[in-house]
Amino acid sequence: MQQNFLRYNFESNLEYLNDMSWLTKTLSSSLGRKVIMSLTGLFLIIFLLVHLIGNLQLLKDDGGQAFNIYAKFMTTNGLIKVSSYLLYATFLIHIVYSIILTRVNRSARPSSYAYSKPSGSSSLSSRNMGILGTVIFIFLVIHLQNFWYQMKFGSMPMTSYGGMEIKDLYRVVAEAFSQWWYVVVYVTAMVFLAFHLSHGFQSAFQTLGINHKKYTPFIQKVGLAYSIVIPGLFALIPIYMFFTCNS
């Protein structure tokens, strides 16, 4: 019985794929790249939470003592150091893959429509993840230059608590946040982050294949809450410090 006259087998005719290892193949497929985006994105979401808890100590009315001690701990503890390298790598991978994906996605539609009306069928954030991410990235560069670089390599003002000399990061932060334009930059970046996360949070779960009527509504609610509350609290700090430092 000769019924298999069509190519009814799963042998791939994509020869070049056979030269790569299965892992390389997976990580360079569209789905594999998306998994990398979602895992790094979720890691960054956890990081933001930790970062925020640290930052909230800036609101303490103690002249920056709690915050400075915390900052010293964060820059000297061995375990934290290891995780900070993991964090740099995560950011880098998230950004590199976002560029790769955005380029592939652009090239998939070489000529655009004369008249397109996408607003009814998808959210603004979901269509502009690359632009939102780019603004976050620009902010990140300014942010790291002002605080992270200063703390690590810059000349810092010092302060002492009970005879212990430590770097006064609080003063550097307070000075930055006493300038209105810096507060504006910071708050704007947090708005962009909020939009990035309003899509990104739930999208990451869909990418990993987690879409279920029991969990998805919950994930979407948590995602929305997260993307409003966390950037909101981040933004509150410079606003609060601007008014307290300038009064």
Add this chain to the structure above:
Amino acid sequence: MSEAKGMNLTLKVWRQKNASDKGKMVTYQVSDISPDMSFLEMFDVLNEDLLQKGEDPITFDHDCREGICGMCSMYINGKPHGPLDGTTTCQLHMRNFKDGDTIYVEPWRAKAFPVLKDLSVDRTSFDRIIQAGGFISINTGNAPDANEIPIPKDIADEAFNAATCIGCGACVAACKNASAMLFTAAKVSQLSMLPQGKAEKKKRVEAMVAQMDEEGFGACTNTGACSAECPKEISLEHIARMNRDYLNAKLTSDNV
């Protein structure tokens, strides 16, 4: 004959002589269009006019004209298959437009769907995705007696929903990334959820995703535009299922 007066419309239609022509939007007027006509019938009227004037009629794909073949690819006023949800162009009636409207009509736009002529695009990239894995290669024998293989109703329904995909490509046309995830996911699901298709589940998803990438479709950003514009309202859950099946296959299949 009847009292109801027809509509007068301005159409802006993509005209492109062949695959290598640059193409442009051309404006046409149609008059006395009955609200009961389908969108394609309105195009038939326009083409009659063009033929009478000795001009080249507009090429567009169509076949069944009853919403089942998936041929009628038209991007109408910024949306694939026009303004109605869950409707193909052939099932879209002119009563959804108003007298005096201007309507833009463009072909699907994607690298993997090159324009052949005017509104007609080459969708054989979809065929190649199916050829890569959208089948069952094992011999499943004759049709078994009904209910010999028990299949829970919810699984059967879900597989059937996936199988309603008509391969029209509206998902690709709607997606800002021209991604074919919804189509591919539907085709993976419809087979892999049922006993006969389950045996080759891993091979299938690996092969079909590889072919999908090879064709030059974009990656998914989970915007949801595909499902919103799909005439068969295929759910995003199928994409999630394909994502996890793919991950699972990549981690556990024997295909190194």
